[in-house]
Amino acid sequence: MMNRTVLASADGGRRRTTVLLAGPAALRWPAARWAVTVLAVAGAAMLVWSGVIHLMLWDDGYRDISVIGPLFLVQGAGSILIAVAVVVFRRVLLLAAGAVTLAATAAGLLLSAHIGLFGYRESLAVPYANLSLVVEAAGAGMLAAAALVIVAARSGPWRPAARI
Numbered sequence: 692m693m694n695r696t697v698l699a700s701a702d703g704g705r706r707r708t709t710v711l712l713a714g715p716a717a718l719r720w721p722a723a724r725w726a727v728t729v730l731a732v733a734g735a736a737m738l739v740w741s742g743v744i745h746l747m748l749w750d751d752g753y754r755d756i757s758v759i760g761p762l763f764l765v766q767g768a769g770s771i772l773i774a775v776a777v778v779v780f781r782r783v784l785l786l787a788a789g790a791v792t793l794a795a796t797a798a799g800l801l802l803s804a805h806i807g808l809f810g811y812r813e814s815l816a817v818p819y820a821n822l823s824l825v826v827e828a829a830g831a832g833m834l835a836a837a838a839l840v841i842v843a844a845r846s847g848p849w850r851p852a853a854r855i
Contacts, residue, residue, distance in 0.1 A: 718844050723844060730836050731781045737793065738773055739771055741766075742771040744823050745823075747819075762799075766792075769792065777789050781837075787834070789831075790831045791831075793827040797827035800815075
């Protein structure tokens with residue numbers, strides 16, 4: 692016989708999975724659904740923009756930099772793929788993945804500029820550095836906000852009543 696701790700743990704895992712897979716359709720108010728959709732699409736556009744910047748830089752010569760070059764290629768292609776998934780599905784997990792991708796990309800640039808990364812030191816004076824930081828910060832904020840709206844609506848006191 693299972694004890695209550697195990698049952699509570701199993702139920703909590705299911706609840707977390709349900710929240711991670713939730714999308715705007717689960718929201719009660721049309722304005723909240725629209726807000727999530729607008730934030731998701733705008734954040735996805737920022738993911739594409741960041742990806743394109745990295746692909747352009749990779750093509751302009753970053754491909755020849757050990758470790759950094761392949762990372763630029765992966766970031767560029769990966770960001771565009773995540774953006775497409777965000778627009779198509781708009782699930783919390785994808786919104787969070789996009790936000791983390793953009794935040795990590797910005798953090799990587801800042802680390803590279805101030806400390807160095809994988810033996811390479813970047814400058815914020817290079818083309819697209821400041822633009823990419825703005826795009827990545829804005830996109831991460833938009834995607835995180837969209838995810839938080841869904842999570843808050845599903846777990847707050849205003850969540851819809853359970854169906855019988």
